[in-house]
Amino acid sequence: MGGQTRRVIGPEGPWRFGMKNRYAPALAAVLFVVGLVSVATAQTRTNDPTRWENVIAGFDADAPNRPQGAIVLTGSSSFARWRTMEADLAPLTIVPRGFGGSTMADVLHYIDRLVKPYNPRAVVLYEGDNDTFYGVAPSKIAGELKQIISKIHSALPDTRVYVLSVKPSLARVSVWDKAQETSELYKQIAAGDDRLHxxxxxTPFLRADGTVMDDVFVDDGLHLNDKGNRIWAAAIKSVLMKIEGEFELRKASGQ
Structure with a gap:
């Protein structure tokens, strides 16, 4: 197994998972087995959005302290654990609303409270990572995304929505094919509306040879370390600045 690479075909072409340090083969084997066992148990879990009520209530209480017309970032732990989000995305004005371990269904349940109090000009969403791990069908995840977008635009018709693809990770190789399928559906949804991006x-987490970087995660092989967060931030900011940057300039100049 030491010299082998896992090769999967994704919407952007051949994506392969490989690791290049001497501990990687053993780590990969452990993560793969743990992933399979976890998926088997996770698929039986009952989704209960109300488990997040205390977290959302905290957001409610903090809402008066946050600016209107900014950019709301909501989603799972890749946002919730991103402690330098506001600094990394400056000069963009950000309202961080990530809650770790959440799913697309959780965001759908709380979308009004996550978005409407801030009257945002844009919403950035990262979900699908946990959903695919729990065995939720890509079509169902995409359907929930459509409902979220519909709810946002019913209240805020001009608000732009940015949907992130599911990122690769060492810990969830066993469901990567479903993650890629989910991301492709996101891409198709976004292509149908100028307000969606x-x-x-x-891709930024893949080496030139198509292998996933193995030095961008903390010990769990899932969550990003400092290097991973820098790559993550750059990928998101580069897109946001193309559209949202001009709004920040207008605001700064009083227009």
Whole structure:
């Protein structure tokens, strides 16, 4: 297994998972087995959005302290654990609303409270990572995304929505094919509306030979370390600045 690479075909072409340090083969084997066992149990879990009520209530209480017309970032732990989000995305004005371990269904349940109090000009969403791990069908995840977008635009018809692809990780290789399928559906949804934008946060984590970087995660092989967060931030900011940057300039000049 030491010299082998896992090769999967994704919407952007051949994507392979490989690791290049001497501990990688053993780590990969452990993560793969743990991933398979976890998926088997996770698929039986019952989704209960109300488990996040205390977290959302905290957001409610903090809402008066946050600016109107900014950019709301909501989604799972890749946002919730991103402690330098506001600094990394400056000069963009950000309202961080990530809650770790969440799913697309959780965001759908709380979308009014996550978005409407801030009257944002844009919403950035990262979900699908946990959903695919739990065994939720890509079509169902995409359907929930459509409902979220519909709810946002019913209240805020001019608000732009940025949907992030599912990123690759060492810990979830066993469901990567479903993650790629989910991301492709996101991309198709975004292509149908000028207010929607798809951000590819998967490709930046791949080496030139198509292998996933193995030095961008903390010990769990899932969450990003400092290097990973820098790559993550750059991928997101590069897209946001193309459109949202001009709004920040107008605001700064009083227009």
């Amino acid at each position: 798809f951000i590819d946060v998967a």
